Amino acid sequence: MLSVSGLRKEYGEVVAVADSSFEVADGEVFGVVGPNGAGKTTTLKTLAGLLEPTSGEVRVAGYDAKDPEMRRHLGWLPEESPLYEDMTAHSYLRFFADLYDVDRKTANERIASTLDRLELDQRERKLGNCSKGMKRKVAIARSLVNDPDVLVYDEPASGLDPLTTHEVIEFTGELAERGKTVVFSAHNLYHVEAVCDRIAIMNDGEIVSQGSLDEIRAAHGGTTYTVTADARVAGYDAEPVAEGYAYELDSMDDVEALRDALDGEILDIRTEESSLEDVFLSVARA
Amino acid sequence: MTPRFLRVARWEVERGADALDRRALAGVLLALLAVGAAAPTLASNAGTPDADIYPVAVSDSSPYHEPVERSGPLRPVAPGTDAVLEISGTEVRAPDSPTGRAAAEALASAVRAYNDRLMEREPDRAAAFPVSVRLRYVEVGGSTTGGAGASTSDSGDTGTDADSGGSGATDAGGTGGGSDSSGGGAASADSLGAAGSSLLGGVQQGTPGDIRPPFPLGSLVLAFLFLVPLNVAIQAYGASVLNERINRRGEALLVTPLSRSEIVAGKTLPYLLACVAVAAVVALAVGAGFLSVLAVSALAGLFLGCTFLAALFARSFKELTFLTTTISVGLTAYAFVPAIFTDVHPIASVSPLTVVVTQLTGAPVELGTLLVSMLPTALAALVCFGLGVGIYREEDLFTQRAPPAKAIDALAAHLTLRRCALWGALSIPFVLVAELFAVAVLFVLPLAVSVPLLLGALAAIEEVAKSLFLFAGFERGRLERTDATALRAGLLSGVGFAVGEKLLLITQLVGLPTLELGRLTVAPAAASGPAALVLLLAPFALHALTAATSALGARRSTRAYLGALGLAVLLHVAYNATVVTTLA
Numbered sequence: 001m002l003s004v005s006g007l008r009k010e011y012g013e014v015v016a017v018a019d020s021s022f023e024v025a026d027g028e029v030f031g032v033v034g035p036n037g038a039g040k041t042t043t044l045k046t047l048a049g050l051l052e053p054t055s056g057e058v059r060v061a062g063y064d065a066k067d068p069e070m071r072r073h074l075g076w077l078p079e080e081s082p083l084y085e086d087m088t089a090h091s092y093l094r095f096f097a098d099l100y101d102v103d104r105k106t107a108n109e110r111i112a113s114t115l116d117r118l119e120l121d122q123r124e125r126k127l128g129n130c131s132k133g134m135k136r137k138v139a140i141a142r143s144l145v146n147d148p149d150v151l152v153y154d155e156p157a158s159g160l161d162p163l164t165t166h167e168v169i170e171f172t173g174e175l176a177e178r179g180k181t182v183v184f185s186a187h188n189l190y191h192v193e194a195v196c197d198r199i200a201i202m203n204d205g206e207i208v209s210q211g212s213l214d215e216i217r218a219a220h221g222g223t224t225y226t227v228t229a230d231a232r233v234a235g236y237d238a239e240p241v242a243e244g245y246a247y248e249l250d251s252m253d254d255v256e257a258l259r260d261a262l263d264g265e266i267l268d269i270r271t272e273e274s275s276l277e278d279v280f281l282s283v284a285r286a
Numbered sequence: 287m288t289p290r291f292l293r294v295a296r297w298e299v300e301r302g303a304d305a306l307d308r309r310a311l312a313g314v315l316l317a318l319l320a321v322g323a324a325a326p327t328l329a330s331n332a333g334t335p336d337a338d339i340y341p342v343a344v345s346d347s348s349p350y351h352e353p354v355e356r357s358g359p360l361r362p363v364a365p366g367t368d369a370v371l372e373i374s375g376t377e378v379r380a381p382d383s384p385t386g387r388a389a390a391e392a393l394a395s396a397v398r399a400y401n402d403r404l405m406e407r408e409p410d411r412a413a414a415f416p417v418s419v420r421l422r423y424v425e426v427g428g429s430t431t432g433g434a435g436a437s438t439s440d441s442g443d444t445g446t447d448a449d450s451g452g453s454g455a456t457d458a459g460g461t462g463g464g465s466d467s468s469g470g471g472a473a474s475a476d477s478l479g480a481a482g483s484s485l486l487g488g489v490q491q492g493t494p495g496d497i498r499p500p501f502p503l504g505s506l507v508l509a510f511l512f513l514v515p516l517n518v519a520i521q522a523y524g525a526s527v528l529n530e531r532i533n534r535r536g537e538a539l540l541v542t543p544l545s546r547s548e549i550v551a552g553k554t555l556p557y558l559l560a561c562v563a564v565a566a567v568v569a570l571a572v573g574a575g576f577l578s579v580l581a582v583s584a585l586a587g588l589f590l591g592c593t594f595l596a597a598l599f600a601r602s603f604k605e606l607t608f609l610t611t612t613i614s615v616g617l618t619a620y621a622f623v624p625a626i627f628t629d630v631h632p633i634a635s636v637s638p639l640t641v642v643v644t645q646l647t648g649a650p651v652e653l654g655t656l657l658v659s660m661l662p663t664a665l666a667a668l669v670c671f672g673l674g675v676g677i678y679r680e681e682d683l684f685t686q687r688a689p690p691a692k693a694i695d696a697l698a699a700h701l702t703l704r705r706c707a708l709w710g711a712l713s714i715p716f717v718l719v720a721e722l723f724a725v726a727v728l729f730v731l732p733l734a735v736s737v738p739l740l741l742g743a744l745a746a747i748e749e750v751a752k753s754l755f756l757f758a759g760f761e762r763g764r765l766e767r768t769d770a771t772a773l774r775a776g777l778l779s780g781v782g783f784a785v786g787e788k789l790l791l792i793t794q795l796v797g798l799p800t801l802e803l804g805r806l807t808v809a810p811a812a813a814s815g816p817a818a819l820v821l822l823l824a825p826f827a828l829h830a831l832t833a834a835t836s837a838l839g840a841r842r843s844t845r846a847y848l849g850a851l852g853l854a855v856l857l858h859v860a861y862n863a864t865v866v867t868t869l870a
Contacts (some may be wrong), residue, residue, distance in 0.1 A: 011681075012763070048541050050680040068543050076541040082533035086301055095297045099290060099542045142538060 001026045001181040002047065002150055007056035009042050016042040018205045019056070024183055024198075026149075029176045031192040032185040033276070034202035035284050040185040041079065043202070044154045047183060048076040061149050072100065075143030077153040081135040085128030089120065089138045092127060093145055100146035107145065114141040118171065133164035140168065151175060153184035157191060169195055189276040199276075201283050208283050213276065220279045224272045225249040231264030243267050290544050294552020298526070302556070340389040343369035350378075350397070357396035360389070505646035506626060508572045509639050512582045513621060515564040517614045519586070520593040523557040524610050527597035534684050546678045550671065554590055561586035574645045577656060581641035584664040589617055591670030595696065598674050598682075599689035609689070620719070624726040635659050636722040662722065665715035672712070676700045697758035703765060706756065706775045710782030710833070713751035717787075720747045741866070745858035749851055752783045752829060753836030760841045772841040776834030783833065784826040828861050 002024040009017040017039040024030040032040045045051045046058055049065045063070035084092055090111065097107035115123060118137040127135060136156075143151060156172055157165040165188075173195045176182050186192050192199055193213060200210035209216055230244040236258060238245040244267060249255050259266060288296075338361040342354045345365050350373050354360045363369050370389040372379045378393065380386040408414035530536030530553075539549050565582040569575065596609035625639035628647070634640040635658040644651050676699035677683070677692070687695070701709060724743045728736040756775050759765035765775055832854035839850025 045680065050537065050540055052681075068545060071541055071543045074541065076538070078534060078537055080533060082535040082537070084301060084535060091300070096538065096542065098293050098297070099539075099544060101287070101543075139538075 001028075001061060002030075002183065003057075003059045004043070004047070005057045007043065007046060007058060008054045009039075009046060009051060010054045015205050017046070020200075020202075020205075020207045021056075022200050022207060022210055024181055026181055027176060027179050028197045029173070029182045029184070029195050031196035031199040032183065032202060033187075033189060033192055033199055033280060034185075037204075038202040039205040040202055041154055042205075044152050044183065044185055047152050048074060050076075072146060073149045075146065075148035075151040077139055077143045077151070077156055079155040079158050081132070081139035083127045083135055083138060083142075085126065087127055088124045089115070089127060089130070089134075089141075090123040092138060093141055096142050097145040102145060102147075110145060110147065111141060114144050117174075118167070133160050136160055136164065136168065140171070149181060151180050151182045151184075153182065155186060156184055157186065157188065165191075189280055193276045201280060203284055209279075216276070216279055217274050220274075220283050223250075224274065225252070225255050226268075226270045226272065227255055227258060227266055228268040228270075229258070229262055229264055229266050231262060233258060233261045233263075235261075289548075291548040291552040291555065294539075294544065294549060295555040298553055299556045302522070302526070340371065340385075340392055341367070341369040342371040342373060342389070342393065343367055344371075344373040348373055348375075350393075353396045353400035354393070356400065357392065359392045360396055505628070505643045506622075508574075508646055509625060509642040510622065511568050511572065512565055512578070512585075512639065512642055513618055515568070516561055516582075516586050516589045517618065519557050519561050519564075520589050520610055520613065523554070523590055524593045524597040524600075524606050525603070526553060526557075527594060528600060528603060528606050531598070531683055536683060537680065540680055540683075546675050550594070550675050550678055554594065554671070557590055558583070558586055561590070569642075572646065574642055577651050578642040578645050581638035581656070581660055584660040584667065585617070585621055585638040587667035588663050588670070589613065591667035591674075592617065594674045595670050595693075596689075598677060598696070599692040601686050601688075605689065620723050624723070627726075634726075636726050638663055662715050662718040666719050669712050669715055673697065673699075694758040694761055697755040698762035698764045701755060701759040701764045703771060703775055703778070706759075706778035707782030707785075709755045710752055710779035710829075711786035713755070713783065714786035717747055717751045737866070741859050741862045742855075745855045745862055748783070748829075749832055749836060749854045749858055752779050752833040753840060753847070753851060753854070755779075756833070756837045757840035757844075757847050761844075765841070767841045769838060769841065772837040773834050776837030777830045779837070780828075780830030780833035781826055784829045787825060787829075824861075824865075828858065832857050 004023070005021050007017055007020045008015070020039075020043060022030070032043060034040050042051060046053055047060060047065060049060075049068075049071055052066060058065035060070050061073035063073070084095075087095065093111045093115075094104075094107055097111065102110070115121075115137070118141065120134060120137045120141070122130070122134070127138065130138070140156070143153070153172065157168045160168060169191050172182060172184065176195070176197075182195075184195075196213070198210065198212050199216060200207045201216070202208065209220060211219070225248070227247045227249060228241060228243055228245070229247065232238055232245050233247075236247055238247050240246075244264075247258055249258060255269065336359045338359065340360050341363045342350075342360050343365045344351050344354055344362050351362055354362045354373075360371075365372070365374070370380070370385060371393060378390065380390040405414035530539070536549075540546075544552075562579060562583050565579045565586070569578050569582075592613045593610055596613060597606055600606035600609055621637045621639040624634045624637040625643050627634040628640050628643040634643075635655045638659045640659050641651050641656060644655065673696045677696045682692070682695055682699070697709075721744055724740060724747070728740050728743070730736075731739070753776075756765065756772075756779055759775065760767055760772075765771055835854045835857070836847065836850045839853075840847040
């Protein structure tokens with residue numbers, strides 16, 4: 001559904017994205033994470049056809065991203081929700097539906113259905129008088145007026161309260177269930193973990209790692225084994241605890257080695273999977 | 287299915303209507319109604335704001351009745367009616383008040399003008415307007431000066447004494463020193479618009495009291511009504527375009543299937559149509575025709591085109607206000623100043639407003655005048671929009687850069703080496719507008735001053751036009767910073783410019799080359815024979831050489847570009863001076 005090959009974007013002397021490549025399959029939710037300035041937004045804007053790559057190829061729904069026809073198959077949600085504040089939610093969405101050649105009846109049905117799902121009732125209120133959460137919902141509804149195959153969302157829950165954030169993230173997951181292909185970026189890695197099938201971690205304009213969450217963890221984090229023993233073993237870092245000493249080890253081999261060296265008993269072994277945040281921090285710091 | 291740009295236009299109108307406060311809308315409608323209501327009054331009274339302000343009680347049989355009736359500020363009323371002046375027999379009664387004294391003065395003037403008109407009908411002009419000459423001989427250092435001719439009209443109390451008679455230009459025939467020596471041309475008191483020929487040397491007869499400006503003042507005032515709505519429209523249009531850029535509001539439009547041109551066309555169309563509609567209403571109210579609306583439409587295009595660029599360059603509404611004010615003043619001057627000379631001088635054809643003034647004075651609009659007044663304006667508008675569409679994209683629309691930097695971005699947006707010739711040719715409409723305006727501004731100066739100034743101005747305008755986009759191309763990395771590229775780009779720009787320059791030939795349609803200054807602007811077209819061939823080809827060499835010179839500087843640095851540009855201007859001035867000398 002979506003492929004990026006050798007994408008490079010330069011702004012004069014600045015390289016915003018350097019030779020990035022990835023693919024996203026139909027119905028997949030793909031997350032792009034990375035620190036500020038990593039090149040996430042530039043990558044997403046290139047997917048949306050807003051920016052022209054300096055080099056490389058971007059194909060969306062079978063079209064080159066530069067092809068205006070591609071835009072019929074794409075829904076775009078920018079990081080902020082700047083809307084025409086003198087319009088109502090309904091007239092704003094009708095305006096965009098009109099530009100996508102969606103007939104009035106279909107547009108009205110689609111708008112009503114999306115706004116119902118997003119629980120946005122005040123559809124005739126001027127957007128300038130709406131809350132940030134309401135505006136975000138209208139912006140999400142706008143990205144769906146043309147019933148696109150691919151959705152590119154930049155920080156969909158940015159700046160929203162926890163409740164609205166939950167609604168938006170949940171809705172994003174639903175979109176994938178409806179067969180939409182979703183690419184989105186987020187700072188909040190819990191959102192990515194909750195929704196994404198695969199992710200790409202970007203840093204300094206490059207994709208430093210990509211794959212499923214398990215693959216990423218395996219490559220950059222994995223499992224931590226916390227062993228509690230009643231004695232201290234020379235050569236191992238240990239933290240005194242109530243029951244004795246706690247050892248943090250990276251593999252079962254290390255656990256077995258500790259057991260062999262231990263002059264005492266192992267009281268407890270706990271395993272802990274690395275969170276995406278741990279992985280992200282280790283990659284970013286690296 | 288409705289074209290997509292029309293859909294944008296429709297929604298732009300609906301949004302605008304939604305955004306407009308009802309009271310503001312009512313205010314605008316009232317203002318329009320007031321203008322509409324005032325227009326016929328202005329049409330009948332324009333140029334004589336003091337018309338009929340002093341009622342004079344005078345009977346129909348009184349010899350004063352006709353002078354009063356024909357006077358502008360006086361209005362005859364029946365005796366016994368409330369009036370400022372009362373005339374009974376030869377006695378005039380006026381209250382001792384400022385109004386009374388002013389009315390009495392107006393009556394005196396009216397009677398003098400009436401008497402002068404009577405005298406004009408006399409076949410013996412010398413008897414009607416006798417001239418007294420007072421000679422005084424004064425010995426000065428062994429030589430004698432004398433004969434300080436002084437003309438005095440018979441009606442000495444009109445103030446036309448020896449001094450005002452004017453520099454001894456009394457014609458021997460004694461046909462009224464005041465008129466011939468005024469320099470401004472005297473028009474008959476009844477004919478405001480017929481004075482034009484006097485400035486060009488036509489013989490006018492009359493008295494100094496009859497002297498009126500040779501300009502169609504009434505028509506000019508009415509023509510100004512066409513400019514006012516344009517100045518209002520660009521404020522709304524500029525705000526609408528800038529609103530798309532504030533907080534990236536317009537980004538969502540850029541991901542729709544619409545092209546940039548469709549978006550811009552859709553956003554612009556309502557404002558252009560509003561300008562044309564208002565122009566049509568004003569035309570209807572003041573009695574102008576379709577051609578006036580057409581000419582004002584071209585002007586509206588230029589107002590909107592410049593505002594479009596300004597709104598793309600501005601970083602805030604404050605900056606936009608500054609830019610639109612500059613546009614308002616500049617383009618209003620461009621339209622209005624030349625139009626003042628509608629009845630006087632072919633230079634007036636530079637302005638689209640001249641078409642309006644011509645129609646209002648009842649004269650036919652010639653095709654040449656229409657083309658010269660509209661084509662450069664309309665083409666310049668199109669180039670403005672073209673440049674703007676080039677940067678109507680995410681990378682340029684939402685960045686906060688200084689307006690000059692944005693202007694450089696716009697010039698460089700779609701520039702390639704191959705397109706340098708096209709860019710050179712596309713600069714011609716602006717050059718034409720700027721040069722014709724320079725001619726219009728400078729032509730009132732003495733030739734000894736205006737010619738050198740114009741030679742410099744023309745060279746500077748053309749050299750900047752040919753090279754600024756090359757500088758932009760090098761600055762934005764669109765052109766490779768090598769001497770070879772600079773030379774090729776300069777040559778292409780120069781040749782493209784020279785080809786486009788042939789557009790200046792349209793000025794022949796209005797006889798501009800017959801003017802001294804006009805000939806400077808369009809010299810090759812005005813020559814004939816082998817000289818014409820040389821002058822036809824020489825510009826290609828000149829423009830290629832000077833553009834290449836500037837390009838070589840531009841590829842290095844800003845300072846080097848300015849230096850090279852100065853050199854190119856000097857070369858150009860030398861060329862212009864040679865051409866002028868040759869033609870002379």
